[in-house]
Amino acid sequence: MIRLSEVTVNFGPIRAIDSVTLDLRGGECHALVGPNGAGKTTLLRVVAGLLAPTSGQVYLRGEPISADDLATLRDAVTMVFQRPVLFGTTVFKNVAYGLRARGATEEKVRHRVREALDMLGLAGLAERHARSLSGGEQRRVSIAMALVTDPEVLVLDEPTAYLDRDGVAVVEATLHELQHERGTTVIIASHDILQISRLADRVTVMSCGRVESTLHSRDLLISQLEDIALRDGVCNVFRAVTVRDVSGGAGLHLTTVRLLDNDSITLDVATDLTGEMTIRIPPEDVIVSTAPVLSSARNCLRGRVAAIDTDDSVVRLTVDVGVPLVALITRESLDRLQVSTGDNVFVTFKVSSVSVYGGAGAHRAEMHDQS
Amino acid sequence: MTVEDEILAITLRSLVISGAAALVAMAIGLPIGVVLGLRRFRGRDTLTGLFRGLMSLPTVALGLLLYLAFSRNGPLGFLRLLYTPMALIIGQALLVLPIMVSITTETVENVSPSIRDLALTLGADEREAVFSVMRESLGGIVLAFSASFSRAISELGVALMVGGNLQGLTRVLTTSIALETTRGEIVLGLSLTVILLTLMISFNLILNAAERRVRWWLWE
Numbered sequence A: 001m002i003r004l005s006e007v008t009v010n011f012g013p014i015r016a017i018d019s020v021t022l023d024l025r026g027g028e029c030h031a032l033v034g035p036n037g038a039g040k041t042t043l044l045r046v047v048a049g050l051l052a053p054t055s056g057q058v059y060l061r062g063e064p065i066s067a068d069d070l071a072t073l074r075d076a077v078t079m080v081f082q083r084p085v086l087f088g089t090t091v092f093k094n095v096a097y098g099l100r101a102r103g104a105t106e107e108k109v110r111h112r113v114r115e116a117l118d119m120l121g122l123a124g125l126a127e128r129h130a131r132s133l134s135g136g137e138q139r140r141v142s143i144a145m146a147l148v149t150d151p152e153v154l155v156l157d158e159p160t161a162y163l164d165r166d167g168v169a170v171v172e173a174t175l176h177e178l179q180h181e182r183g184t185t186v187i188i189a190s191h192d193i194l195q196i197s198r199l200a201d202r203v204t205v206m207s208c209g210r211v212e213s214t215l216h217s218r219d220l221l222i223s224q225l226e227d228i229a230l231r232d233g234v235c236n237v238f239r240a241v242t243v244r245d246v247s248g249g250a251g252l253h254l255t256t257v258r259l260l261d262n263d264s265i266t267l268d269v270a271t272d273l274t275g276e277m278t279i280r281i282p283p284e285d286v287i288v289s290t291a292p293v294l295s296s297a298r299n300c301l302r303g304r305v306a307a308i309d310t311d312d313s314v315v316r317l318t319v320d321v322g323v324p325l326v327a328l329i330t331r332e333s334l335d336r337l338q339v340s341t342g343d344n345v346f347v348t349f350k351v352s353s354v355s356v357y358g359g360a361g362a363h364r365a366e367m368h369d370q371s
Numbered sequence B: 001m002t003v004e005d006e007i008l009a010i011t012l013r014s015l016v017i018s019g020a021a022a023l024v025a026m027a028i029g030l031p032i033g034v035v036l037g038l039r040r041f042r043g044r045d046t047l048t049g050l051f052r053g054l055m056s057l058p059t060v061a062l063g064l065l066l067y068l069a070f071s072r073n074g075p076l077g078f079l080r081l082l083y084t085p086m087a088l089i090i091g092q093a094l095l096v097l098p099i100m101v102s103i104t105t106e107t108v109e110n111v112s113p114s115i116r117d118l119a120l121t122l123g124a125d126e127r128e129a130v131f132s133v134m135r136e137s138l139g140g141i142v143l144a145f146s147a148s149f150s151r152a153i154s155e156l157g158v159a160l161m162v163g164g165n166l167q168g169l170t171r172v173l174t175t176s177i178a179l180e181t182t183r184g185e186i187v188l189g190l191s192l193t194v195i196l197l198t199l200m201i202s203f204n205l206i207l208n209a210a211e212r213r214v215r216w217w218l219w220e
Helices: A040-047 A067-076 A091-101 A106-119 A135-147 A165-181 A193-199 A217-232 A331-337 A361-370 B003-038 B044-054 B059-070 B085-111 B114-121 B126-136 B138-154 B157-163 B173-182 B186-218
Strands: A002-011 A014-024 A029-033 A055-060 A063-065 A077-080 A153-157 A185-189 A202-207 A210-216 A237-245 A253-259 A266-271 A276-280 A287-289 A299-311 A314-320 A324-330 A344-349 A355-357
Touching: A002 A040, A014 A040, A014 A210, A029 A040, A029 A193, A040 A077, A040 A153, A040 A185, A055 A067, A063 A067, A067 A077, A077 A135, A077 B114, A091 A106, A091 A135, A106 A135, A135 A153, A135 A165, A153 A165, A165 A185, A165 A193, A185 A193, A193 A217, A193 A355, A210 A217, A237 A266, A266 A276, A266 A355, A287 A324, A287 A331, A299 A324, A299 A331, A314 A331, A324 A331, B003 B044, B003 B085, B003 B126, B003 B138, B003 B173, B003 B186, B044 B085, B059 B085, B059 B157, B085 B126, B085 B138, B085 B157, B114 B126, B126 B138, B138 B173, B138 B186, B157 B173, B173 B186
Parallel strands: A029 A185, A029 A202, A077 A153, A153 A185
Antiparallel strands: A002 A014, A002 A055, A055 A063, A202 A210, A237 A253, A237 A276, A253 A266, A276 A355, A287 A344, A299 A314, A299 A344, A314 A324
């Protein structure tokens, strides 16, 4: 779809992009990751036709794009910026801008704008002044402004910055729908490795303006999670494999998975993925008790307290349930439980607490093929 | 002519001369400000610095330079503009031009490039993108015009030096206030001052209301 060949961008004496060659395939979701200053935003601006490379060549569908012909590239590509940029008028007029600039009829404008606002959960805000909205709402408006033009390629710089959990879910669902139902090529820059594993097919890792590697998002996730776990002490991340689908039907399934680190441990999770996957159990969602808890939570494991680390009012309790499982509890809770290292305890957590990532690139591809 | 008629004539003359000067400054300064705000070229920083410096130009200094230029033996003496309303309009326009340019430049620079990039990526061409930048800069442009008018109507140096305070021709509110004060007519001077302040405040209130209407109209 878009190919960059030996693209270099200089800002005065600073080289922002250094001889980057990259192939962005039609219909894929391609993520750019890397630290601040890696050149992700500059690269996205080149792809979006907002910045001419200092040297190198950009190709659109195999045709070279010259510096004087960036408008051709912009016809195919729409960009959503890292900081929401909105016009000083209503949400409706903001979202309608792209359609009106392209000469759409007012009837089409009304229909498409309503559709885009519905898609991003903004239906009730159409007549509000766009700049009076919260940061998260502004972010969703800026995405609606881009997707209403139905671009072949949608470029998003940190698409879920400023968003709360629900907002992230809405945007991710929208991007998923765009890619899989409309066939839109989606290119995102993000720091969120877990988000990339959910959205992206391929990932390009950038550093100091150069492409370090391009790989499948699942491979990146596994290596990154291992790195993060080692570096930052992120815990309760396990590789697992599907044992059986409990609920069946469309959407998220209640699925039983077995941990690869200890195949005697099975857990229930909610996912539409199959095969190998990575799961994470937030330590703050793990309930510790000295006896089995009668509750709606489906996951309850028996283990032995392996370590108790106290930090001010928070206690990090590591329970060996066959694998080390960390629970964060308050000091008061520890005093009430009266447990010490070596004691038997039970750990309980809900299905909805377990985050499931990646692991089913093949499964996603199959779904796409079937659709 | 009664005193009331004379005050009304002076007030209207001030409005027309300073309004015309602000409009001339906007006609010249707006394009310069937009170009300085949008484009990067060699000498741009020097130019913006020069305009900023000229914002605080002493009115009496500009008045003296214009007096020399417009006087019979000056380089522009052949135009025979000295002590005419036109000389006042030119003088005040030159005085407020740096204000118009500097505020417009700053506003456009802050609005662009983000708005320009947004317009371009959503399908606008370069001309539409510049229009979008100017539409988003409307508040700053109105502020520039407002500041220009206020500076023009409240200045004294240029009006005295190139206008001469001729009764019925170039006498404006500020020169009248100065004249009446030196003649000991303090009450009349104060009355003229109240009129001047009322004019400036009313003008800015009307301009603010107009800005909202224009902004709404630009999005229709």
